[in-house]
Amino acid sequence: MSVLASIAGWLVAFIFLSYLIPHTFVAWFYKTQNLKKKYNARWALVTGASSGIGKAIASRLASQGLNVVMVAYPDPLLEASHEELSARFPNVTLKKVPVDLGRPGYMPAIEKAIEGIDVQVVFLNAGYVLTGFFADVALERQNANLECNAVNAVQITHVLLQKLLDKHLKGCFVYTSSAAAAIPNPFSVLYASTKAFISTFGASLAAEVKPSGIDVLVFHPSPVASRFYDKAHKLDAMEFFKKMAVDPEDLPDTIFASIGRLVWRDVGPTAIGFRLLMKVLDYNLFSTLIAVFGHLMPDFKRHMKPRVKKTESVRIGSAVQRLTHGGWVPSFCLPPSADPVGAYIHLPFCKRKCLYCDFPVIALGRAVDDAAPVPAIEAYVGSLEREIAATPAQNPHPLQSVYFGGGTPSLTPPPLVERLLHALERAYGIAPGAEVSFEADPGTFDAGRLRSLQALGVNRLSVGVQAFQDDLLHRCGRSHSVAEVHAAIEAIHAAGVPAWSLDLMSGLPGLDPGAWAASLEAAVAAAPTHVEAGTPFAAMYRPGQEPLPSDDAAAAMFGQASECLRGAGYEHYEISNYALPGSRSRHNTMYWSGSSFYGFGMGAASYLQGRRFSRPKSLPAYLRWLEAYREGPRESPGAELPPESRRDVLLDAIMLRSRLRDGVWLTVLEDIAGDKRHEPALLSALEPHVAAGLAWLERDGEGAATHFGLTDPEGFLLSNDVVSDIFLALDES
Known part of the structure; x- marks a missing residue:
């Protein structure tokens, strides 16, 4: 038994030492290398070069006398970083290549930038994280993330590696992976997966190119204080690891010292800790534990909230379907979307x-x-x-x-x-x-x-x-x-x-019905798909007095617009808006x-x-x-303000949706209010306006009210009066 224990002890020691000794040896006995001298190189290329690790790498390469092709997302940060490094290192050439590596089509710009030069030092660093349940994040965004984190590295490597091999040049390819590559990462599934791919891709490639004098290094940094967290959105786990983030300027020495000496390099306590954890726990066991207990994580509960909201929307949608006897349900009878659209x-x-x-x-x-x-x-x-x-x-x-x-x-x-x-x-x-x-x-x-x-x-x-x-x-x-x-x-x-929409104004100073009719006819002749007819001058002049049209004239012009545009095939779908079908x-x-x-x-x-x-x-x-x-904290603008009450949202829905020809569905108001207590007062206030021809009210086969709206043009013209009476009745109920 003692022999087995001894063997097990030595085996465990060997496992840990086989990992720690190379890292310790490189860290203590090898210093940073001048890559220009090491590879007799003149040019380097860095992706994600506008900030964070990429900018720190580009700066160190330039300080060693290497010319640098800076590839990054086309935004002001790239411009600023290029300008800053050009001023700091006037004796080298820095080319900027503004491309979105998350969208196919970036290679022509990169190939044009490297035409006629030999790029021997390559740092493929671009990447960002999407968070949330994998099934809830749109496929288009997942594809863009996959392209940026992994696919572009494969394409750029293939093009540059072929050139090096054809010319028998030495060089290196360095890939930024992540500590996340070592463990399962729910709620950022694609990030961990692409980084694990990069790790394996680099390690596999290293064996093929080492005999040709080309080194490959994959480094796994711990969290770094960079723009990464601008793209990470908000995960509780990320907020925790962000507290241990290191300055990206601290990384180049470690990375440069490791090139040609290691294939994988873990940098920082988080990356090393994850790697050692996976030596203590079998990956399969750890994955099983995460799968079984992942639902207890705060991030799981936070990401479940949007799904709960969707379930509530399905409930009201089902109610509307029952109301319409299972027929087609138009979008305007569904509740407003709580998710930004x-x-x-x-x-x-x-x-x-x-x-x-x-x-x-x-x-x-x-x-x-x-x-x-x-x-x-x-x-x-x-x-x-x-x-x-x-x-x-x-x-x-x-x-x-x-x-x-x-x-x-x-x-x-x-x-x-x-x-x-x-x-x-x-x-x-x-x-x-x-x-x-x-x-x-x-x-x-x-x-x-x-x-x-x-x-x-x-x-x-x-x-x-x-x-x-x-x-x-x-x-x-x-x-x-x-x-x-x-x-x-x-x-x-x-x-x-x-x-296209042609926007007209019916309340201009000096406008008369004759000029308005001419404008409407000219608008129809222009054949737009949409016409908007607004009245903007009420805040500048007293309504109904010179130089604005009188109240009667304004009402007449409103009727003119409705008659003319509806006669030309436009639907009057909102008080001030007309559109061709669709x-x-x-x-x-x-x-x-x-x-x-x-x-x-x-x-x-x-x-x-x-x-x-x-x-x-x-x-x-x-x-x-x-x-x-x-x-400040990564919250939505205005997050410090109190949310609107159900009452406020209900009144907004009545006011805004009554502007539409499609009207207001009572099931939507019930979903917003949480009950139907408002309905008797609302229908009572609506009744005289229905009798006066300003509003309409639809009922189902059993006589129950379903939805209401304003008539065109009479009700639209007096919409403020109708809505004010409804609001007053609700306040008194």
Whole structure:
């Protein structure tokens, strides 16, 4: 027995020493190496080079006299890091390659950057983490994560390795794996899996290339204080390990000392601890324990909450199906989505501020005529990217809608728009077929710019025409002319824009029914898929008095619009909005249904976790808020505010959904309120308006009320009166 115990003891000692001795030997007896001298190299390539480990590696390589190709996501950080390192190391060349390694199509840009040079030192470092239940994270986002964490490393390795072998050059390939590769990682399944792949890939490749003088190192860092945590969203486990994060500047010495001497190198207490744990516990046993007891982890419980909400939504959906006898259930009879389904991006720049405009804008004046992108716009886009990166994802499915509003977004150069779309895709995912809307003013775009925007994914325009008379445009302070309106319409048709809204104003100073009729006819002739007819001047002038149209004239013009546009085949689906069949604004419908959405930028509003939050409306105040927000805990903007009460949400639903032709379903209100106690008072308040022809009420085969709405145009015109009476009745009930 003693012999067996002795053998077991020696065996355990051998297992641990076989791991510890090489690491200890390298750590104590080998110092960092000059890779330029070691491989007689001139060029290196680093992915993920804009921050964290990648930037620290690029800096150390440049300090050794190596020229560096810096490959990273196209955002301001890459620009800033490239500029900083170029200033610090003026005697070397630093090439920047701004590409998204999470989207196929990055290789041509990389191959162009390395054309005519020999890259012998390669650090493949790019990667980020997605968190949540694997089945709940959209497949599109999983594919992007897989591409960034693993696939690009394979492709880049293949291209550069072939060149080294063809030219008989020495070199090295260094891969950033993770301590997570050593153990099962529920709630970040793909991250652990891709990092385990990188570890095995590198170790397997090492045996093939070592005889050719090419070294391979896979290093597994412990948590590092870097932008990684901007992408990690929020896991309790990550918050714990973040406390032990080390400075990325501490890593190059260890990594450089290990190249050619080890194939795997664990760096830091977490990575070493995980590796030793797996020597004490069999991996199969540890995996089984995690599988059996994983549901007790705080992260499991936190990620279950969205599923509970979905179950509640299924319950109300089933109730509606029973109500409609199992028939088709339209989306407007379902409750609002608690998960964000869209994002609003505010681009505040315009030529000049219109007299009626109440939005936060920045007038550029003549600067917009410059050939080069206005620096202010580029700097602002960088701020938007930082806000998007700092805002944790709450949507289990990709965004269904993205809306660029302003200001005049069409002043923003398409490359900057592309950066914003990439930032949204990376942070939240954008669903195939999502509505991507873009506001544009006549005189700020041509067919070429529209084609560029469509190539980026923009598939809907909202064009601020407002009037077809020059004198009316002048009175409201618009910067364009009627001639530019017609040129814009021609450009839209020439570019083949599939969906676009023509925006008119029915309450302009000096507008009369004759001019309004002419504008409506011109709008129909332009053949948009959507028309919006608003009344914006009420805040500037006293309604009904000069120079605004009288109340009677305004009512007549409202009726004119309804009659003209409905006669031309447009459905009057919302008080101020008309659309051809299938062309409703999905983004605005999201607002009217009360669903949650992200908002980004100066003055932008968001609605997350039952909290409405508006950002500061001046640029300096917004920038100060953004920096404070990024330095705070990773929570949604406005998380410190109390959520709306059920009562508030109920009133919002009545007010917003009654604007829609489809009306308000009582089952939705029941789901919001949690009961039906409000229903008798609501129906009682509605009854006189139904009798007066301002509202309608539908009932099922058993006589029970199902949903109600406003008549067109009479009820729409007096919507405030109807909704106010309902609110009063609910307050008194």
